[in-house]
Amino acid sequence: MDLYGRDLICTQDWTFEELMAVLELAAKMKRERFSERWSSVLKHKTFFMFFYNPSVRTRQSFECAATELGGHAQYLEPRAMRLKTAASAGETVEDAAKVMSRYAAGIGIRILEDQVPYYGAGDELLLEYAYWADVPIINMADDRFHPCQGLADVMGWAEWYGQGPGRPDYTALQGKKLLLTWASGALARSWCSVQEALLIASRFGMHITLAYPEGYDLDSQVIAWTKAHCAAHGTSFEIIHDPESGYEGAHIVYSRNWVSPQAYQDGMFQKQSEIQKALAYPGWTTTAERMARTDNAIFTHPMPVDRGSEVTDEVASGPRSVIYDVAENRLHVQKAILALTMGNL
Ligand code: CP
Numbered sequence: 001m002d003l004y005g006r007d008l009i010c011t012q013d014w015t016f017e018e019l020m021a022v023l024e025l026a027a028k029m030k031r032e033r034f035s036e037r038w039s040s041v042l043k044h045k046t047f048f049m050f051f052y053n054p055s056v057r058t059r060q061s062f063e064c065a066a067t068e069l070g071g072h073a074q075y076l077e078p079r080a081m082r083l084k085t086a087a088s089a090g091e092t093v094e095d096a097a098k099v100m101s102r103y104a105a106g107i108g109i110r111i112l113e114d115q116v117p118y119y120g121a122g123d124e125l126l127l128e129y130a131y132w133a134d135v136p137i138i139n140m141a142d143d144r145f146h147p148c149q150g151l152a153d154v155m156g157w158a159e160w161y162g163q164g165p166g167r168p169d170y171t172a173l174q175g176k177k178l179l180l181t182w183a184s185g186a187l188a189r190s191w192c193s194v195q196e197a198l199l200i201a202s203r204f205g206m207h208i209t210l211a212y213p214e215g216y217d218l219d220s221q222v223i224a225w226t227k228a229h230c231a232a233h234g235t236s237f238e239i240i241h242d243p244e245s246g247y248e249g250a251h252i253v254y255s256r257n258w259v260s261p262q263a264y265q266d267g268m269f270q271k272q273s274e275i276q277k278a279l280a281y282p283g284w285t286t287t288a289e290r291m292a293r294t295d296n297a298i299f300t301h302p303m304p305v306d307r308g309s310e311v312t313d314e315v316a317s318g319p320r321s322v323i324y325d326v327a328e329n330r331l332h333v334q335k336a337i338l339a340l341t342m343g344n345l
Contacts, residue, residue: 003340007130007137009123010145012199012225019203023155023168025336026329031166034068038335041343042071045105049140050076052111052122057303058140058148061330062108065338068331071105086117086267093125097132105342107133110140112190117267119143119191119219136341143190144219149302150196151333154204156326157252160298165325174205175235177295179250181243182212183310184284185257188274193302194256195222201252202229207236209246213281216260243284250294255286255310256301286311291320298322 001021011019029038047066049059059075066073084090100107109129111122122142130137139147155168161176162169178201180194195218201208208230210218230237240246247253259274285308291297299311299321307313316323339345 004342005136006341008147008337008341009126009130009137009139009142010199011147011150011196011203012145016203019151020170022151022333022336022340023158023170025339026151026155026332027166027168029335029339030329030332038069038339040070041339041345042066042069042105043344045071045342046103047071047073047338047342048076048100048104048107049073050078050107050109051140052078052109052115053113053141055110055140057327057330058110061327062140062334064331065335069335069338069343071338071343074104093128094132097129098134101134104135106136106138106338108138108140110142112141112143112192113188114269114271116143116264116269118264119261138337138341141190141192144192144195144222146192146196146302148330148334148337149193150200151337152326152329153197153300153302154200155329155333156322157298157300158204159325160322161251170204173201174233175207176251177207177209177249178252178254179209179211179246179294179297180254180256181210181246181286182216182281182284183255183257183286183306184282185278185306185309186275187257187304187306188263188269188271188278189256189258191218191222191258194254194258195219197254197302198222198226199229202226202233202235202237205233205235206252208238209250210237210239211243211246212239212241212258213284214241216258218258244290247290247293247297250297252300253286253291253294253297254300255284257306257310285309286315288312288314288318291315296320300326303327
């Protein structure tokens with residue numbers, strides 16, 4: 001299988017076999033973290049990281065990934081470039097993408113939340129870069145998708161239900177129940193992480209319960225894809241609107257705040273009104289009492305965690321929390337993505 005030169009905008013764009021190629025290499029790279037085998041895969045190559053929004057995990061894990069592969073990751077911000085925007089003249093995406101392709105082996109882009117004027121605009125920008133660039137475009141989280149997070153999630157879950165760190169068993173996830181629940185909080189989060197989790201969990205044969213208050217619907221295209229994956233596997237997909245009942249029988253609990261479909265109005269991200277709206281639903285917190293009703297579930301979250309709102313400290317720092325394993329897996333998954341799409345393997 002040849003993934004060299006491929007863009008990664010959403011896991012939905014890649015076949016199951018292609019995703020497994022990434023995950024298998026990621027596990028191998030995790031088991032042999034500093035082996036000479038990987039230390040020249042990106043030798044002399046640079047990966048541009050173009051961040052419109054802040055990040056802890058994504059920036060740091062991509063920088064470490066490039067270093068461990070013998071390459072370099074360069075941090076870029078749009079304000080350091082003269083890019084054309086709706087409000088100002090400047091360089092077009094065509095010119096920026098073509099020029100950056102002459103320097104770098106690949107380009108990662110993050111754009112979401114308050115950096116886009118309407119839902120989907122961030123993803124559209126990535127697709128425009130992918131159209132013009134001659135090197136792979138890697139989605140580092142846009143307003144629709146977060147493929148690196150989805151791959152790290154499923155790797156972490158398969159390690160817990162498999163043979164441990166670096167030894168995931170993806171077949172063990174088949175027939176397991178994921179509860180993905182909206183959670184209280186005041187961070188007004190984009191939909192990318194939860195939507196990627198729905199796509200990846202359904203792709204790997206899990207039953208899915210999606211819980212959220214009325215009015216917090218996600219992208220209908222993502223829901224349709226998720227239903228289609230579940231139908232293909234013979235697994236269930238249900239949407240519920242109460243914060244309690246989904247915990248029954250769950251094997252994986254994922255709680256996360258997200259904004260409503262009214263988050264963008266008149267070309268602006270309505271952060272304050274979304275925060276006010278979310279405050280009307282204070283009881284959507286994952287607690288030890290709720291986890292006790294599951295089938296000994298693990299707790300997962302893409303981080304940053306809004307402790308006390310999305311989940312209690314007791315659960316987030318408890319013995320069944322996989323949040324740090326998943327965060328670590330961002331490194332291994334991204335090393336595999338860089339190696340396969342732009343490296344010398
Ligand atoms: N999960 C995630 O993408 O984290 P950062 O926003 O810190 O990069």
